[in-house]
Amino acid sequence: MAESDIDVLAGSSWDGGVAPFATNTKKLGMWLFLLSDSLTFSTAILAYAYVRLSSSNWPRPFDISPAIVNATFLTFILLSSSLTMVMAVAAAHRNEIKKAVIYILLTALGGIAFVVLHLMEWFRLFNEGVTPWANKWGDPLFGGTFFGLTGLHMLHVSIGVIYLCIIALGFGRRKFNADHVEVSGLYWHFVDLVWMFIFPMVYLMSVNLKG
């Protein structure tokens, strides 16, 4: 462990080489974008925490069924789609184009399933009287933060699905190489990562314990 760390340190000196991070520019660019995007999500989550702390009648409306079961299933879908994305990147680097395209499309399918199930939950909440500006259970800001946070995340998933479809098309036609697939994978895993914070903070902290 210590030895390999030293190796990494020793190998990381720039030393006048052409690639200080040993990555291509696409990958470094994506990492920097994800850095700024994670700050966007962090401030959104912090704003939610701020509003919630300063509210005196914040509702805890989520019953185990359907809301928590649904949200846990959404987590499962996103984690599994991340696994297929990892497989796609590995296949792309081994130059197995057909396999990689199938794995990328499976990942996109997971994203579509996520958006559809999540939208169904949104419409269920609309029918129960919770909208971005109204909430019959308590503080109206509950609706604003809930739909704001999950909406921003859903937008990222939707963009990710489009991105993955373009990558699958381009990689299938050999216009893109394995690096493009890897960079799109980074974006997809990040979307997954953000949900790992939204799921506990929005859903699990608002579980209905009376029901």
Added chain:
Amino acid sequence: MSAHETAAVETHQPGTKKLFMWVWFWLLVLTGVEVLLAYMKLEPRLMLILLIGLSLIKSALIVAYFMHLRFEKIGLFLVVVPTLVFCLTMILIFVFPDSLRIVRMHP
């Protein structure tokens, strides 16, 4: 010099299918633990700390293995992670004391 350059640019893919399956499995287990925790009727502050702790472990697993950062040059890690930690610390320092003050101002 040229040997150094080829070594630096070559992309290698460590991590086997089995490793990724294990990471996926543990992410699911930690998600299950989180859902169980939500029903333990703990004090909100303790629950928030536990949930965020578990989420940080999960995101570290995703970043290290799925996003491959563990196998990259340490320079990339040093560019991304300390920057994020610094920015988040600054945001927390400037936002949260105010929010906690509002809680005490409630009747």
